[in-house]
Amino acid sequence: MKLVLFDLDNTLLAGDSDFEWAQFLIEQGVLDSELYAARNHAFYEQYKAGTLDIHEFLDFQLKPLSRHARAQLDAWHADYMLQKILPIMTSAAKALVERELADADLVAIITATNSFVTAPIARAFGISHLIATEPELVNGVYTGRVAGTPSFREGKIVRLHEWLASLGKTLGDFEQSWFYSDSLNDLPLLNLVTHPVAVDPDDTLRAHAIRQAWPVLSLRS
Template sequence: MNLALFDLDNTLLNGDSDFEWSQFLIRIGILDRELFEVKNQAFYDQYKAGTLDIHEFLDFQLKPLSRHSRKTLDTWHAQFMRQSVMPMVTQASRDLVQRHRQAGDVCVIITATNSFVTAPIACEFGIEHLIATEPEHIEGEFTGRVADVPCFREGKITRLTNWLNSHGWTLESFENSTFYSDSLNDLPLMCKVKHPVAANPDETLRAHAVQHGWDIINLR
């Protein structure tokens, strides 16, 4: 039995769903462009540079969820999937996931982006298991706060370990464990698996992959 872990943004997707969700809300007039667009871009730049304060970002990203009903948010998300997400889904990514599924591997998307944004995307790829940052909710309505450990950097290791434990597994339970990611932020988890793969890597991850002999692939 093998484990296949997939980062989502800029890995399976040719773009960033977290960033695009805020841009979508700005575009349909839910968020004020002047107040939010510059801040959204700044957080994205910090993420790419490896300097993001995840708690500061989540306060920015999750607060809008608390201002609207889940029914309304779900309606917007369906539009977001059509207009913003589907154009970011590449055939190469679909084929990669399908190869692992056909091999009978346990497939998991593990992403820092919150589960409200990412759960429908995981379904689009046919991936049953999702480990994501969890927005807190009460009776189905979001509070604007984060629940559990954010699924970011070392937090991905914590969340994956807890998820594996809940299934009675460890990484050592699998003959092979593969993790596909584009980002330097995922180096902590990439160093834990047996087969790290740099997919569409940023410059820092590419250099690390070359130095350590990791596979490098292009899904775009």
Template structure:
């Protein structure tokens, strides 16, 4: 059996679901544009530069979830999927996933974006396994806090290895492993797999991939 890991934002999606979710809430006037838009852009630029404080960002991102009942959030998310996400799923991404599924590889999306935002996207892509940053819940409602280790940078490795252990698997369970990502933040996990692939990469990852002679591809 082989393992195929996929980053989500700017890899399988031609955009960032985290950023788009905040912008969607701003446009619906759920979040105040003056307060949130500049901050959302600032965090996105920090992420792309590799300087993001993940806990500061998660406080910004998860707090709005705690201010609204889950049924309202789910209704907004359905609209978000139709109006924002559907057009970000490229034919190239679907073809890549299909190729690995036909090869009977274990396919997993692993993303720093929280599971509330990304769960429906994973389902839309036909991938059953998702490892994401987990928002804390009490009685089915979000508290605004993060649960456990954020799935970010080295945290992706920790979360993946915990997930493998829960499924009675280890790295040695797989003859080959792939990880597809666009981001310099994923270099730690890219170095763990047998087939690291840079997908529409940022400048830092592209340079790193070229030095390592890793494949560089586009899904757009």
């Protein structure tokens, strides 16, 4: 059997959905530009450098969900998809997903970005399985806190095993396990699967991929 996992930000997307969501809220006047823009950029640079404190970032990123009604959040998200996400879904990424959906036994997106932001994006790619950081919900209302293990770095491995167990499977059930990612932050999971693939990788991941003779490809077309 074949399992295929896709990272989302800067892998399937030619950009970062987490970063763009905050930028969208700033542009809509929902978040204060002076306060939030600098922090959003700073967190993004920390992520790219591999120094991000995921809990500090999630406190920043999930708090806005707790301050607005779900209907309003969903309305904003629909505009965000049109303005920010559809333009960075490349034809090459869509074609790769289509090929893997036809060939693999199980396909999922696995991302550090929260599921409120990413679930509609996964659906837009036609991928029904999503492993993402989960915002806490109490009585249908976001609390601004995270539920369970964030799907980040080694946490992606924890969440992958939990998800497979929920399906009655283990990673060992799959003769082939593929993971496509751009980021040094995903090295733990890339080193776990049988077929790691570096996609438009950052400098650290590119150097590692070259040393390990991993495939390197680009979806920026």
